[in-house]
Amino acid sequence: MRGTILEGIGGFYYAMDESGAVHTLRAQGKLRRERMKPKAGDRVELSPGEGEEHGWILSILPRKNELVRPPVANIDVIVVVAAAATPDPDLLMVDRLMLNARRAGIDVMLVVSKSDLDPAAAEEILRQYRGAEARPMAVCADTGEGLDALRAALAGRVHALAGQSGSGKSTLINALYGLDLETGDLSRKIDRGKNTTRSCRLIPVPGGGMVLDTPGFSLLETALFDPVELKDGWPEFRSFEGRCFFQPCYHATEPRCAVRAAVAAGEIDERRHGRYVQLLEEQRQRWRDRYD
Numbered sequence: 316m317r318g319t320i321l322e323g324i325g326g327f328y329y330a331m332d333e334s335g336a337v338h339t340l341r342a343q344g345k346l347r348r349e350r351m352k353p354k355a356g357d358r359v360e361l362s363p364g365e366g367e368e369h370g371w372i373l374s375i376l377p378r379k380n381e382l383v384r385p386p387v388a389n390i391d392v393i394v395v396v397a398a399a400a401t402p403d404p405d406l407l408m409v410d411r412l413m414l415n416a417r418r419a420g421i422d423v424m425l426v427v428s429k430s431d432l433d434p435a436a437a438e439e440i441l442r443q444y445r446g447a448e449a450r451p452m453a454v455c456a457d458t459g460e461g462l463d464a465l466r467a468a469l470a471g472r473v474h475a476l477a478g479q480s481g482s483g484k485s486t487l488i489n490a491l492y493g494l495d496l497e498t499g500d501l502s503r504k505i506d507r508g509k510n511t512t513r514s515c516r517l518i519p520v521p522g523g524g525m526v527l528d529t530p531g532f533s534l535l536e537t538a539l540f541d542p543v544e545l546k547d548g549w550p551e552f553r554s555f556e557g558r559c560f561f562q563p564c565y566h567a568t569e570p571r572c573a574v575r576a577a578v579a580a581g582e583i584d585e586r587r588h589g590r591y592v593q594l595l596e597e598q599r600q601r602w603r604d605r606y607d
């Protein structure tokens with residue numbers, strides 16, 4: 316029998332079969348020995364338990380795509396959630412997440428949450444990502460701003476909300492789909508968010524599609540790869556590709572670089588480019604040290 320992993324907690328997995336029934340499962344020793352850890356979104360071959368007994372995950376079917384952080388598989392779109400304020404948005408993390416998703420072949424959307432707290436800051440973030448092929452939009456779970464448009468954009472798709480802890484992912488999912496996921500408590504006056512959501516959880520959405528709530532994080536690394544590939548995460552560079560004096564060009568400090576000229580002319584956002592240069596330096600350092 317086949318099923319889809321909804322959630323894994325403490326060595327137990329919950330998987331939904333084709334009829335919609337949910338099974339409690341453990342991973343067979345073979346999987347653990349092969350270090351194949353099932354992820355939310357995984358399609359698996361399973362053997363159901365009898366009565367109160369749990370069943371077993373026999374194998375994980377080939378993945379369409381997967382991410383390491385958050386640990387999810389077979390996703391159509393990653394919705395990166397950044398708060399307009401509280402917590403202060405970490406846009407370097409947003410860029411890393413978007414890059415990781417693109418490298419995994421997953422479509423990306425950027426949602427600026429809590430637009431009620433600082434509408435100007437929300438607008439400013441949207442402006443930065445205009446060229447980033449992430450259909451940026453502002454939403455507010457409290458006033459309902461943007462919720463219909465976001466729900467429509469995600470209809471019928473498997474979408475995972477990801478981003479900083481406390482950015483409002485679970486609250487947004489509740490507002491979009493009338494659910495009751497646990498959310499952080501503002502009354503505790505903790506601005507940084509405290510990892511309220513502990514595990515990735517896949518939830519079927521009325522009318523088709525599935526949503527994944529994921530635990531937020533405060534740190535995120537990118538995988539190690541040739542720094543020349545970093546620009547894959549910056550679609551706004553693409554139309555200038557091939558027009559630089561040096562080939563290949565990293566679009567960082569090279570003279571007569573078409574991308575840098577576009578930044579100077581205001582056609583590419585300066586801060587998006589600045590964070591690209593920052594990640595490029597980091598990736599070059601790691602690439603140089605990769606055999607140490």
Ligand SMILES: Nc1nc2c(ncn2[C@@H]2O[C@H](COP(=O)(O)OP(=O)(O)OP(=O)(O)O)[C@@H](O)[C@H]2O)c(=O)[nH]1
Nearest residue numbers: 456481482483484485486498499501510511512531
């Ligand atoms: N003012 C305002 N506050 C919001 C909004 N959305 C969420 N919040 C608050 O932000 C806090 C964190 O929300 P969560 O939904 O728990 O955040 P999260 O991203 O799921 O956090 P983790 O599970 O830790 O990753 C809660 O106190 C929410 O009430 C919003 O649109 N406006």
Ligand SMILES: [Mg+2]
Nearest residue numbers: 484485511512
């Ligand atoms: Mg949450």
Ligand SMILES: [Zn+2]
Nearest residue numbers: 559564566572
């Ligand atoms: Zn260049």
